[in-house]
Amino acid sequence: MSGKPTSGSDTSDSSDTEKEGVAGFMSRAREQAQQGMASATESDAFASVEHAVEGVAANTMSEGRLFDVADALSDYRLNEVDVTDTTCGYCAVGCRFDVYSKDGEVLGTRPNPEKAPINGISTCVKGKFSYGFANSDDRLTQPLVKDEGEFREASWDEALSRVKEGLEGIQEEYGPDALGLVASSKATNEDNYVMQRFAREVLGTNNIDNCNRLCHAATVEGLSDTLGFGAASTGLAALEDTDCYVLVGSNTTEAHPVFGTRIKQNVRDGADLLVFDPRKTQIAEYADQFTRIEPGYDTTWINGMIRYILAEDLHDEAFIEERVDGLEKIRESVQQFTPEFVEEKAGVPPEELKSAAETIATADSCMFGWTLGLVEHSHGTDNIYAIANLALITGHVGHPKGGLSPFRGQNNVQGGGGDMGPLPNNFPGYQPVTDEENREKFADRWQMDLDQMPAEEGYRLTEMFLAADQGDLRGMFIQGENPQISEPNIGHATEVLEELEFLAVQDIFLTETAEYADVVLPATSTVESNGTYTSSSRHVQLVKRAIEPNGEAKEDWEITQALAKRFGYDWGFDSPSDIMDEIADLTPIYGGISHERLEEEGGLQWPCRSEDDHGTPYLYADEFRAVEGSEKAQMHVADAIEPGETPDEEFPLVMTSGRVLYQYHTGTMTLREEGLDAYSAESFVEINPETAAEYGVADGETVTLTSRHGTTEMRADITDRPSPGEVFVPMHYLEGGANNLTKEEPLDGPSRAPEFKVTDVEVTLENEPTDDERSPTETDSGSDERPAASDD
Structure with missing residues (x-):
């Protein structure tokens, strides 16, 4: 078996005390540390807490070595380390904490509740x-250029000149729309702002997109069309105090552990939890009602x-009459979705549909949460x-x-990927480029x-690869x-990258x-950067440099500005604060946000339209x-x-895909973490x-998954998390990852986002004998054919 936890091991969310999840983990650490801390000096207090954390980790995680960083912390007194308050660079919950560093190395983090409005004392393991x-x-520490198929180190001057020549050559020969730019949802708001400015002002194209296209682009389109903004309507009160949760396609405890802990605490206090998912994720174990749904039939059951x-x-009726347009067309359109039809297509029994509907409709408040499912x-x-x-309704x-x-996945996909x-x-x-006034x-x-x-x-992200x-x-x-x-479809993406004239x-x-690539430019990581991130809950929060950049790496905005200067554009930004000031001038929902205010007041939730607006x-x-012109939802x-x-x-068989707790996105950061890799260094397939x-x-056996679009191998994890006839594969890996099997078409009409969650596959054993290798009895009996799984 791979090092990942099986469905039976609860490594991500231990519950052996009253509190659960990350909050419980930290609470137990602090409880064990209290006696030692009572007699400790201020400079020893930090080491006491972190030693206790390591002790709890050894008991709640199967391998305490994940937390060996605590030993490094104990070597220093508090006044010998640097402390920087910043925002987490993993998922978009928006956790804040103090980063403890020494001589350019991050030793650990500790939440400071006074500066952490979203997570309080909680963090996840990442x-x-x-x-x-x-x-x-x-780590990339200086630029690389490729000569005759091989990389060599280069100066910044040479590397930027090569990028200019490559982009400008295509621009002049084929026009600006022969270029495509991909921005980063891991980078700051300021980094992303200058990237889109570079695309439009310097290159003259709207061909710029980001990973939001591969996750919540449909969310942005759908919510914008119905409500007005492509973002969460909720704040922290809904997450913590709602009377009812409806979670759809969200593996909350692994993808957003801090959110998961908040939800479970409120459920324990009496809130209802309804979970709809094809796969029995951990959050489903806490649900009042867990309903398995067939992948791809969400509109049917809803x-x-x-x-x-x-x-x-x-x-x-009163709310709809006053605030909503379109009820009658919805009433007519849903008539075909009878309980019998819903059960046939989506697999939801009528009694579960009825129970959930009544719970939602009669609740005083209800929060609807979802992720990529x-x-x-x-x-x-x-x-x-x-x-x-x-x-x-x-x-x-x-x-x-x-x-x-x-619930957004990457740390800044709300701000950097959308706002x-x-x-x-x-x-x-969200000001349309087709509007002349804009x-x-x-x-x-x-x-x-x-x-x-x-x-x-311009082209959306996957459309760029199709256009190429x-x-x-x-x-x-x-x-x-x-x-x-x-x-x-990794195979298709690889072909495109190989064929580009310049990358x-x-x-x-x-x-x-x-x-x-022809040129590679070294950027800074989240702990080496300054700027802001925007969380799932629309909190704009400061990001602060905790350690100096590695080698000759530069912040993304600095690189983009230097490249723009090569083209003759002098933007004159001296800091991310300057960039945010320009953002505020041009972006009404950020109109009252500045680095100075964020330093003084903490995170601000947009819309924040003026200096005396305290956010929404x-x-x-x-x-x-x-x-425009209507105050009603559509x-x-x-x-x-x-x-x-x-x-x-x-x-x-139907394959669906998703995240695991110990990896992040494509594993660029987490697959280099020895402690995390002890749990999930390689891909796997969950099979009922x-x-x-x-x-x-058999459990742990290597199998081959084949779809209409590709094939790959991975280890089998036999578990009841997926339904019979369905399998689950994580999306983080090149070898054995889900995207070896997914497809680049068709795309969602409005958002032009691809289909990741429904891919039909066949499973075969790695060393399955051929017909020639089988005995005549085996062949004659038909045992060479694997029985097909049901379509349920």
């Missing part, structure tokens, strides 16, 4: 301990629930329309304890001629992303994508903003039924025992 990558032996609520007059589909935007319709939007809350405008259709602040505003600020500002929407395949896109500049692993990559490591804890208290029909592909005789028996697969 946020607390996983910073060894910053000083990894293979519309069935809406139909039941309307038929039973459980909808909030709801949106990574060829009709992902329809899924968001459906969940928004459900929230609107029950009146659970615009409420301090209720609303719609997408800052590294998008083919929007300037910063173009005039940005052109005036950037001192451009209006006719030089690109007016047409057709010869319409010739060069790319990729900042802090690793699309060779994150794009659907520049800006990153902290020579990633799998960077291997194909939850959205839509008074009005919706989906349609419901949209969501009647898609079938996923992008369905099982057949050749590919009888019934399916495994049908296919003759």
